[in-house]
Structures are given as C-alpha cells and as structure tokens.
Amino acid sequence: MSGWMRSFKIALTAMAAGVLAACVFDSVVPGDKPQNSTQAHRFLTQATFGPDQANIDRLTELGYDAWIDEQFAKTPAFTYQAFFAQRNAALKADQPNNAAVKANPEQVLEAFYTRALTDPAQLRARLAFALSEIFVVSFGNEILGGQAPEMVAGYMDTLDAGLNGTYRELLERVSKSPAMGEYLTFRSNYKEDPSIGRHPDENYAREVMQLFSIGVYELNPDGSIKLNAQGKPIETYTPDDVRGLAKVFTGWSNYRSGSYASLPAADCFAWALTCRDPAGFYQPMVAYPDYHSTSEKRFLGVTLPEQSTPDPQGDLTAALDRLATHPNTAPFISRQLIQRLVTSNPKPDYIARVAQRFTDTGGNIKETVKAILMDKEARSDISLFAPDVLKQREPVLRLTAILRAFRFNTPTQSVSASVTDAPGSQRVPFVSIGGTSDPAISLGQTPLFSPSVFNFFRPGYAPPQSSTAAQGMVAPELQLVSETSITGYVNFTRELLSSGVGPYWAVDMDGQCGAFTPALQQYIQGLNPAIAANKALQTAAANCKVEGITQRGVTLSFVDQRTVAGDTNALINHVADKLVGGSISTDLRQTLSDALLTLPVPTLAADGSNLDAVNSALDQRTRAAILIVAVSTNFLFTK
Numbered sequence: 001m002s003g004w005m006r007s008f009k010i011a012l013t014a015m016a017a018g019v020l021a022a023c024v025f026d027s028v029v030p031g032d033k034p035q036n037s038t039q040a041h042r043f044l045t046q047a048t049f050g051p052d053q054a055n056i057d058r059l060t061e062l063g064y065d066a067w068i069d070e071q072f073a074k075t076p077a078f079t080y081q082a083f084f085a086q087r088n089a090a091l092k093a094d095q096p097n098n099a100a101v102k103a104n105p106e107q108v109l110e111a112f113y114t115r116a117l118t119d120p121a122q123l124r125a126r127l128a129f130a131l132s133e134i135f136v137v138s139f140g141n142e143i144l145g146g147q148a149p150e151m152v153a154g155y156m157d158t159l160d161a162g163l164n165g166t167y168r169e170l171l172e173r174v175s176k177s178p179a180m181g182e183y184l185t186f187r188s189n190y191k192e193d194p195s196i197g198r199h200p201d202e203n204y205a206r207e208v209m210q211l212f213s214i215g216v217y218e219l220n221p222d223g224s225i226k227l228n229a230q231g232k233p234i235e236t237y238t239p240d241d242v243r244g245l246a247k248v249f250t251g252w253s254n255y256r257s258g259s260y261a262s263l264p265a266a267d268c269f270a271w272a273l274t275c276r277d278p279a280g281f282y283q284p285m286v287a288y289p290d291y292h293s294t295s296e297k298r299f300l301g302v303t304l305p306e307q308s309t310p311d312p313q314g315d316l317t318a319a320l321d322r323l324a325t326h327p328n329t330a331p332f333i334s335r336q337l338i339q340r341l342v343t344s345n346p347k348p349d350y351i352a353r354v355a356q357r358f359t360d361t362g363g364n365i366k367e368t369v370k371a372i373l374m375d376k377e378a379r380s381d382i383s384l385f386a387p388d389v390l391k392q393r394e395p396v397l398r399l400t401a402i403l404r405a406f407r408f409n410t411p412t413q414s415v416s417a418s419v420t421d422a423p424g425s426q427r428v429p430f431v432s433i434g435g436t437s438d439p440a441i442s443l444g445q446t447p448l449f450s451p452s453v454f455n456f457f458r459p460g461y462a463p464p465q466s467s468t469a470a471q472g473m474v475a476p477e478l479q480l481v482s483e484t485s486i487t488g489y490v491n492f493t494r495e496l497l498s499s500g501v502g503p504y505w506a507v508d509m510d511g512q513c514g515a516f517t518p519a520l521q522q523y524i525q526g527l528n529p530a531i532a533a534n535k536a537l538q539t540a541a542a543n544c545k546v547e548g549i550t551q552r553g554v555t556l557s558f559v560d561q562r563t564v565a566g567d568t569n570a571l572i573n574h575v576a577d578k579l580v581g582g583s584i585s586t587d588l589r590q591t592l593s594d595a596l597l598t599l600p601v602p603t604l605a606a607d608g609s610n611l612d613a614v615n616s617a618l619d620q621r622t623r624a625a626i627l628i629v630a631v632s633t634n635f636l637f638t639k
Helices: 002-019 035-049 053-062 064-073 080-094 105-116 123-134 142-147 149-162 167-175 178-183 204-212 239-248 265-269 313-324 329-343 348-360 365-374 396-407 476-481 483-498 518-525 537-543 561-562 568-581 586-596 613-630
Strands: 297-299 302-304 408-409 501-506 550-557
Touching: 002 313, 035 053, 035 064, 035 123, 035 365, 035 568, 053 064, 064 123, 064 365, 080 105, 080 149, 105 123, 105 396, 123 149, 123 297, 123 329, 123 365, 142 149, 142 178, 149 167, 149 178, 149 365, 167 204, 167 265, 167 313, 167 365, 204 239, 239 297, 297 313, 313 396, 329 365, 329 476, 329 501, 396 483, 396 550, 396 568, 396 613, 483 550, 518 568, 561 568, 561 613, 568 586, 568 613, 586 613
Parallel strands: none
Antiparallel strands: 297 302, 408 550, 501 550
16 A cells, blocks of 8 residues: 555545544634734634735734724625626637537636735625625526526625625625525515415515524624523514515616616516517616505514505515614624634634624624624633634635645636737636535535525534534534545545545646636647638747646645655644644644655755756645645634
C-alpha cells in the first residue's frame, strides 16, 4: 500500500471516529486587536470564507472593529447581475451557431465562488451567503433553475445591498424580490374571489413569519421559548393570521418598464410570455392594484380596514413594520445569524446582548453583525471547546477555507477578450467549480441549490438519539452528515489535492498563447466549425502547444510548501497554521507525524538530476498533511 493511500485511510478513519469530538485550542485574550495569529485566524474563520495572510495582516493592523468598518465600506468586485451578463455574452460569442445557448445556474455559481475566493470584500460575501441560508431561494425551483436563473443572480445582489441598511429594509427587499416571489409562489398572487372559491396563496405569508421573522413560538429576549400556564410553548401565529397576511401579498408581480406599458395588465401580472421585461428579472416586483385584496386584513394583532381603493404598498408597509418590530424578531434573527457565523448553540446571554443591539439600532445589520463578532462569547479566552460551543463547518465553507489557505490555480482567471466577441465587450475572470451536491463523491451541498425553503439544514436540528439531542443542544450542519457523506468528503478532498475539482479546461503549456480564450480552446479542439477559418485564431493556435492538455477548474499548487515539507515538524506547524490557526490536538499532531514519516523524501543529487522526484515527494507529503487536517475535528468544528 502506498504512503498516500495509507494517509487517505488514516484520514477516513479519523473523520469517521471523531465527528463529534471536542477540539483543543490555544488560550486567547480578548481585546480590540488580535494578540496572535490564532486569534486572528479564529475571527476570520467566522467573518470570511477562510483566513488568508493578507486579511490576517490587515486585521492585526486595524483591529476587529475597524476591520469590520472597512469591510462594510468595500464595494464588491462585481455585481452578480453584471457578471451574469458578461458570462452570457461570452457563451454566445463562443457558440455563435447555437441560438439556445445562454448563461445558466452554473454562471451564478461561478460568480459565487469568484467572490468567495478572490473578492477583498470578504465579510460582505460571507454575510450574503449567511442571509441566503436564512432567506432561502433555490435553483431547485423549475423557473429559477431553468427559464430565469438571472433572478437568483439579482437576489444575491439584493442580499448584498441589504447589508447597508436595517433588517426592516432587508425584509422589504426580500419580499419584493422576483426570485422570492417566484420561489414562494406569491408572484401573480390573485385576490380572493368567493364566487369561484379562490383564496390568496398563503405560502409566503406563512414562511415570512415562520422562517424570516418571528418563528413558530413566542420567545423571551434571550431566545428561550415562552411557556403558558400549562408549561407548553405559546404559538406566535394561527391559521387566521396566515390567511389575513396572505391578503397583503396579493397584487404583486414582476416589474415592467414603459416599453411594456401598452400590453394588457392581466398579461403582465400573470407574467405571460408576451410581457416578460428582462429588467423584471432584477428590478423589485411592483404592485398591480386591480389584483390586490381590498377586504379587511387581520394578522398578529393588526387590523387593516376594508379599502375603497386598493393600497398594496400601504398594506405591505404595515405588515412588514409589524413583523420587524415584533418582540420575537430580534432574538429569532440574532440567534440564526450567530449560528451562521459563530456557534450552533449560543448561550442565552449572548443572544440577549445581540438582540438588544438589534433593537437599540432599529435592526441595523452592520451593528448587529458587530455585536455578534465582537461579543465576549465570540472573542473570549478559550482552552478547550466543550460540545455546547462547537459549530461544524458546512461543506462549502470547508472547500473555500482550504482554497484560501493555499495557492490555487484556475485557467479561467486569465480569460480575456476573444476575436469572436462583440466590439467593446469585456470578459470577466472567474473561478469554475460547478455543482458539488452528490454526497457520495462530493460535498453534499451546492450553494443556492437548497432542497427546500428550510435550507440544507434546519437551525434547530439535532441528530436523533444522540448525546447532542439528549443535552438539549443542536447541530444544524450535521443534518448533512451520513456514512456516505463522510466517505464522499474524504474522497472529494483527496481529489482536490491530487488533481483539482471543477470542469476541465484546456491550458497553455508553454506560455505562448497569451490570453487563452474559450474561442481559442474551441478552435484547437475543433468544436466550432464557424470559426475554423478565423485567421486570428489560426495565428494564435500556431503559437500554442496545447495538444489536448486540460486542467480542472481549480487546482492547488504546493510550490510554497516545498521549503518546509522536508521537515516533518515544520510541515505540521505550517499546515496547522494555515488551516486551524496553529491549534491542533496532541493526538492529531501524533497522527500527522506518524503518517508523514511513511512518506520519505529522497536526498537531492548534487547535479540536481532527481529534482523532479524530490519535488514530487515533497508535494505528496504536503497533500497528506492537508488531507489529514482537513478531515480532522480540529478543522471540521469551529467556534
């Protein structure tokens, strides 16, 4: 058995045996600035898609509070809408004879991973992802995943823009989003008509209460459930509240610009094929008063009287004001944000402090995030993680943390203009990873492909018949864990380290191709007869020596690690620093040492004739060390 395969078996065994174990971390001292790299690493694990040296240095220089301010002030490198449009134009230019070709959910995933892995506005990107797992829309919807994926691109921009304001403003942005209107079926929601037995769609009315604002049971300010005189939880809303609130969400449908004004309002409200303004994929939904309920609306102690003239915006304002100021909302949303960023089981006092800040600032998103990340529960002294403060890294965040910790290459980051592009158009660099939903061979999770509005995992999930459940704790991300997914993750990580992940792309082997465009790739591979006679492509191809070589969308480079991989302890410390801020258990350190000693490195010959063999052995050691740490509880569980 090869040393690499032995390390693979060690990793698989370690992950399967230790999935609920506690982790040992260095003691940290709270303060405005991190006092060491361990503290900085821990903070950036909570606030980014994975610590990197640039952010560790910047955080150490600025301190926590100023770093958060700087991150909120950053403008993302691109909007999802602009990215989607550029990729759509590039795809059409590369396949001019295919009238059906267009950007699809794959391009939204490209935008997601490009921001997660390369955008300096890391906190904004991480928070938008967190919000997307609370206010869920999904490509699993037939329209969003097929006819209108750009709606989801626009939705991610909506969430990012919402970071600049209050929860109340975010809730209105979400409620008017065409993606949300489609996903929770209240776009084209008709008012009631007793004569034919028609009732308004209740889907969004129910979920905006249950999942996006007040939850199912009344809460105390610290997030604990209120009980009645019989010791039973008190429900926050009734079926009558759902019916009353559903009337508010009638008469809303996709935006239409002036050029569509002459079309029948009925067609535009129903989003008929004749009235699908492309701007409606991105612009907030608008009111169609003729389809809005004018009858009395009762919900959550609010009564909106019968109207002689439909007032869709007035009703929406009253409803969202009630939801935003409900006493449940601050602790309910605060707890979920803490769970997405810091810990699965926040202590009641922690929730209460964040909820109070939420209330005091009118639900200001930035101030609430600061309260979460700056709280003593997030920054305080730690020596041993007890189970009640653990948070499992969800699969997507494992992948991004590994890629951001080490140097990765991607051929699509250097794509530039092609001779087949429209004049004046510009191609956008991107990271191509693709779907990772299969738990048997991949991560068991693809961003924005949640199986339901309840996200990939419920915030209150606890593994059945587990000690976690017996102690009244939750472990949301463990809803994705099974025997299949454990093996799948180890296999996926091994493949990532060995050959990369994502689609295959042709690569320029000798550096003579310049900008290696998809059009040039298609010319060389003979995939597009329409460009076979293109002189510019002929000249470019003549300077290339591609010869069918392909590269995965993302591959890792271990050149930087070769200087330390010859020394077992130095390599262990280096990988530990990169992936877990230097804090690993004694058992894990011993496991790493034992595994790496089975992977000898030959001595470099005086004439350097065996340099390739030496480098190969050094890279093999590095891959083994990363694999073992990446599947250990030290990496899989954070706080």
